[in-house]
Every structure is written in C-alpha cells, then in structure tokens.
Amino acid sequence: MSDRTLDAFVDQxxxxxxxxxxxxxxxxxxxxxxxxxxxxxxxxxxxALHGGAVSAFLELTxxxxxxxxxxxxxxxxNLTVAYLxxxxxxxxxxxxxxxKRSGRRIANVQVEAWQDSASxxxxxxxxxxxxx
Amino acid sequence: MADVFLPASAEELPALLERLTSAAPHTQALDLRFExxxxxxxxxxxxxxxxxxxxxDRILAGGAVxxxxxxxxxxxVWADMGGYAPIATLDLRIDYLRAADPGGDLLAEALCYRRTxxxxxxxxxxxxxxxxxxxxxxxxxxxxxxxxxxxxxxDRS
Numbered sequence: 317m318s319d320r321t322l323d324a325f326v327d328q329x330x331x332x333x334x335x336x337x338x339x340x341x342x343x344x345x346x347x348x349x350x351x352x353x354x355x356x357x358x359x360x361x362x363x364a365l366h367g368g369a370v371s372a373f374l375e376l377t378x379x380x381x382x383x384x385x386x387x388x389x390x391x392x393x394n395l396t397v398a399y400l401x402x403x404x405x406x407x408x409x410x411x412x413x414x415x416k417r418s419g420r421r422i423a424n425v426q427v428e429a430w431q432d433s434a435s436x437x438x439x440x441x442x443x444x445x446x447x448x
Numbered sequence: 449m450a451d452v453f454l455p456a457s458a459e460e461l462p463a464l465l466e467r468l469t470s471a472a473p474h475t476q477a478l479d480l481r482f483e484x485x486x487x488x489x490x491x492x493x494x495x496x497x498x499x500x501x502x503x504x505d506r507i508l509a510g511g512a513v514x515x516x517x518x519x520x521x522x523x524x525v526w527a528d529m530g531g532y533a534p535i536a537t538l539d540l541r542i543d544y545l546r547a548a549d550p551g552g553d554l555l556a557e558a559l560c561y562r563r564t565x566x567x568x569x570x571x572x573x574x575x576x577x578x579x580x581x582x583x584x585x586x587x588x589x590x591x592x593x594x595x596x597x598x599x600x601x602x603d604r605s
Contacts, residue, residue, distance in 0.1 A: 369474050
C-alpha cells in the first residue's frame with residue numbers, strides 16, 4: 317500500500333464512507349469531520365447523535381492519524397470512549413487525534429471530538445493500536 | 449432525575465426492546481435486529497454488509513462492532529429496569545479479542561449486572577456463532593435519568 321494519502325485511507329475504509337467521515341490535514345495533524353447526516357442520529361427526539369457513530373468516528377480519526385504517520389495497517393486492540401455531552405444532530409463533529417506513543421508494534425492514541433468549540437469536547441477516546 | 453419512566457410488563461418487554469432497537473435512524477442504517485431477551489440478557493444481530501467493513505478484508509469495522517455493542521448495552525439497562533427511561537452512556541471500553549469472520553454476521557449479548565439509583569453497569573460481548581469465542585468484549589456505564597435535552601443536566605459544565 318504505497319498511497320498514504322487521506323483520500324486513499326477513506327477509499328479503502330468502507331465504514332468511513334458509510335458514516336460520511338472526511339479528513340483534512342494541517343500543521344496540527346489530521347482533522348476529522350463527521351458531517352450532518354440523518355442516518356447518524358440515535359435519539360430523534362432531541363435530536364442527538366448515536367454514541368456508536370461518535371465512537372466509530374473517533375476511532376477512524378485515530379486510525380487516519382496513524383496511517384499518515386506511516387503505521388503499517390493500524391488495527392485497534394482496545395479503546396475507551398467517554399461521552400461528556402450529547403452530540404447534537406444538525407451540527408458537524410470535528411476531531412483531532414494525538415499519538416502519545418508510537419512503538420514498534422503498539423501505539424497509544426487519544427482523540428477529542430467537539431462541535432461548537434474544542435474547549436467543550438463531546439467525547440474523548442483513548443485507544444491502543446497494533447501498528448506493525 | 450428520572451422523572452420519565454414507561455414501565456413494561458414481562459410480556460410487553462420484548463416488543464418494547466424491539467421498538468427501541470429500530471427507533472433510531474442510526475440503528476436502522478446499520479440494520480440492527482432484535483433477537484430476544486432472556487433472563488434480562490438482550491441479544492442483537494448486526495447483519496454483514498460490505499459497506500460496514502473496516503477495510504478490503506470483508507470484516508466488519510471496529511466502529512460497527514462498537515455501535516452494535518453500545519446499543520445492545522443500552523437495551524440491557526431497559527431490560528433490567530423493566531421499562532423505558534432516559535439513559536446516557538457515560539463511558540464504554542471495548543477489547544477487540546479476535547477478528548470477525550469475513551462475510552459473517554455478528555451477534556451481541558448484554559447484561560446489566562448492577563444498577564444503582566443513578567448508574568447502570570453493563571457487560572456485553574459480540575460473537576459470530578458461540579459466546580464462548582467472543583470477537584469483542586465491552587464494559588460500559590450509563591447515567592440514569594439522563595437529560596433528554598443536551599442543554600440541561602447532561603451539559604452542565
């Protein structure tokens with residue numbers, strides 16, 4: 317797999333396309349974007365995003381960051397997601413991943429997701445990946 | 449706190465849980481299927497689909513497995529309460545124990561093993577054919593009587 321672009325990552329990840337996740341990159345690293353889409357809603361009464369969609373988005377953002385950092389084929393070992401606020405329907409979600417340690421075989425990654433402001437995260441992810 | 453509570457009799461509970469499985473647009477998009485409740489343990493199915501895979505290997509994505517287990521865990525809280533009340537996932541930990549079968553469905557089973565006035569604790573596993581060979585294991589906590597509006601209690605900061 318020589319094409320390490322974020323477009324190639326999304327092309328090769330059907331679930332990222334199912335959710336509609338897109339990625340851009342700047343000096344801080346990868347920025348993930350979960351769009352406004354009806355099929356991501358978990359509670360139509362509020363409306364609020366489904367926690368499973370938010371968690372999957374965080375995991376994909378971590379994977380994309382590792383992918384750009386040159387990790388072979390990042391595979392999740394385990395992860396913990398904490399939900400701080402309801403994700404509101406009708407607003408996109410943004411996320412940034414921070415690789416805290418990248419060893420020969422295992423990487424430790426934290427991801428924050430927010431809607432209005434990065435200082436008010438809606439969810440936090442802490443995950444380990446196999447990266448060999 | 450938990451002002452809203454819609455009780456369901458033992459006979460009504462499976463139908464309630466089935467509705468709560470398909471009521472969310474996201475679970476409809478995933479095509480989650482309610483497979484039953486027995487001794488408060490809830491079972492769901494995630495039918496295999498190509499667009500739910502994590503790569504080119506025809507294996508369901510980790511995120512799809514998490515969504516399946518998250519929803520199953522929530523249903524098990526309602527099964528334990530014997531009815532519906534607003535709940536919110538506080539946190540969820542998942543261990544990916546082995547790869548799912550390429551092209552294969554996944555089942556999930558969740559049990560709320562401890563519930564206080566304000567918090568419910570759930571264990572859940574996902575597996576292909578037998579619970580003895582889990583693909584993933586989850587431990588999750590839920591806040592009970594959670595705010596139904598993101599601008600009220602859940603959003604106090």
